[in-house]
Amino acid sequence: MRVRWVTGFLDSPTSEVESFWLAVTGTTLSPRRGDGAFATLLPADGDAFLRVQVIGSGRPGSHLDLHVDDVPAAAAEAQGFGASVVSVQSDLVVLASPAGVVFCLVRWDGEAVRPAAVEWAGGQRSLVDQWCLDIPAVDHDAEVAFWAAVTGWERRASDLPEFSFLQGDASLPLRFLVQRLGDGAAGVHLDFACDGVDAEVARHVGLGASVVRRVPGDWTTLRDPLGREYCVTGRAPFRGRG
Incomplete structure (x- = not known):
């Protein structure tokens, strides 16, 4: 597969920590989506690559999204290398690496410009x-x-x-x-x-x-x-x- 873009997710039980991450990264928060669970940290320039997710319970953590042209084909390729499928959703596939690192394969939407510091x-x-x-x-x-x-x-x-x-x-x-x-x-x-x-x-x-x-x-x-x-x-x- 060709990885077109990479997004880092900050997964938190509540949204209260988002103001901290906006301040330390110098970003602004996009409108919420997915019943309010998801939002994007928007940089001053370039394309976004950090997002937040409210998970409702559990410990705060992080995960990665790899953006690809063809999600099903990329998922099959990842499985060939040893990944296991956690779930299949309408627009993404959640997998786990052999050591148990959870990541998602999502469709690339044309992101191409890396933000500056x-x-x-x-x-x-x-x-x-x-x-x-x-x-x-x-x-x-x-x-x-x-x-x-x-x-x-x-x-x-x-x-x-x-x-x-x-x-x-x-x-x-x-x-x-x-x-x-x-x-x-x-x-x-x-x-x-x-x-x-x-x-x-x-x-x-x-x-x-x-x-x-x-x-x-x-x-x-x-x-x-x-x-x-x-x-x-x-x-x-x-x-x-x-």
């Missing part, structure tokens, strides 16, 4: 640009092979042995970072790229986040007001055209 009052720029797949060691190698096959993206090593990257076309808004865990369940979280981590972390904390751990010079892990973990990393964010 937002510049903040502190002088730093930031942008969500990475979805981290957190995979237990026992499943790691097979899971990396699965996602490389499904996306067709190039795998690149990191300077840290527990991380590797899957990078698609440069026009796509999100790349994948695969993290090898010691144990635990597979999951995903989002990462911000930022050229001023300390100022960016302070901004997030001022908006209601809490710091979990700091890795000086590399990244800081935070929790949003509902306890969902994500990271602010010291990587140059995408500047946009011009």
Whole structure:
């Protein structure tokens, strides 16, 4: 399959955390749809790639949508690589990877323009640009092979042995970072790229986040007001055209 676009979903029991994510990403909220469960975080420029979903109960989490030309054909291909079908709906197919990471295949609607980073009052720029797949060691190698096959993206090593990257076309808004865990369940979280981590972390904390751990010079892990973990990393964010 060809992945035309990638969307990251923030799944929350209520909508109360959405104001936090609007503030930290510098986006605005679209009209709600799907009986009020869904909305899109609209960037100031480019095409949207972040959405929110009210799930009504359970813990906050995240999932990915891969946008493709032909959803049934892509679903059959993903199953051939080891995915299992969770549900089939009128306009999407929900699947799970071999390690249990849930994702959706949806129809591509022409999204093509990657948004640029937002510049903040502190002088730093930031942008969500990475979805981290957190995979237990026992499943790691097979899971990396699965996602490389499904996306067709190039795998690149990191300077840290527990991380590797899957990078698609440069026009796509999100790349994948695969993290090898010691144990635990597979999951995903989002990462911000930022050229001023300390100022960016302070901004997030001022908006209601809490710091979990700091890795000086590399990244800081935070929790949003509902306890969902994500990271602010010291990587140059995408500047946009011009």
